[in-house]
Amino acid sequence: MTNENAVKLAVLIDADNAQPGIVEALLAEIAKYGTAHVKRAYGDWTGPSLKGWKDQLLAQSIQPMQQFAYTHRKNSTDSAMIIDAMDLLYSERFDGFCIISSDSDFTRLASRIRESGLIVYGFGERKTPKAFVSACDKFVYTENLQEPLAAPEEPEPARVSPALVKQLRSVVEAASDEDGWAMLSHVGQILTKQAPDFDPRTYGFGKLSDLITAITVLDVDRREAGSGKHAVIYVRDRRRRTGKS
Secondary structure (H helix, E strand, O other): OOOHHHOEEEEEEEHHHOOHHHHHHHHHHHOOOOEEEEEEEEEOOOOHHHHHHHHHHHHOOOEEEEOOOOOOOOOHHHHHHHHHHHHHHHHOOOOEEEEEOOOHHHHHHHHHHHHOOOEEEEEEOOOOOHHHHHHOOEEEEHHHHOOOOOOOOOOOOOOOOHHHHHHHHHHHHHHOOOOOOEEHHHHHHHHHHHOOOOOHHHHOOOOHHHHHHHHOOEEEEEEOOOOOOOOEEEEEEOHHHHOOO
């Protein structure tokens, strides 16, 4: 699936558990991964709690899926979403699913879809339980879709922790050649496999290359890839220059 525009996605939104103000940025993010062939939002649209969603449904061509709350303390919206997701999965018309919720109830659904060989993108707030995050191929915190980004040369010390630096060094080493150089794209792929919620925007940067440049523990080398092609970025642990371990 190298052509992202050809990737067919089913977008399922738990409207009871997501904010309508994120929809425009959310769909723009989803467009990076493929085309939303189905866009559905689930909830009890007869009540006042989802009033803020109604304008977004029309503006973004999202189909509202009515689900009455039959009993108290039981989330019927989750059940309806899961049933529809399985129907869409069995239709074999999609390459992946986008599940928008901060609810751990969708953990097994994400795992089941991945077991069928399809990719799962999760979107939710930072309070989302780790189990659901880990069940997705990639998880995007919705706060990252709204927060302003720092300039590349201005790292945020409170966000860039020693643990992050250690993780980056470890992944670069794992992806490196004999000289210690690793393609940045490969580094990003490994980071996402290790931590589906890894996102440079969490640390105040729009791109992984901006984050790596700012923390200054890695060398960055931009190599020409040929006429008309973008330069390929390589990174290396700076300790390789001095031979330190």
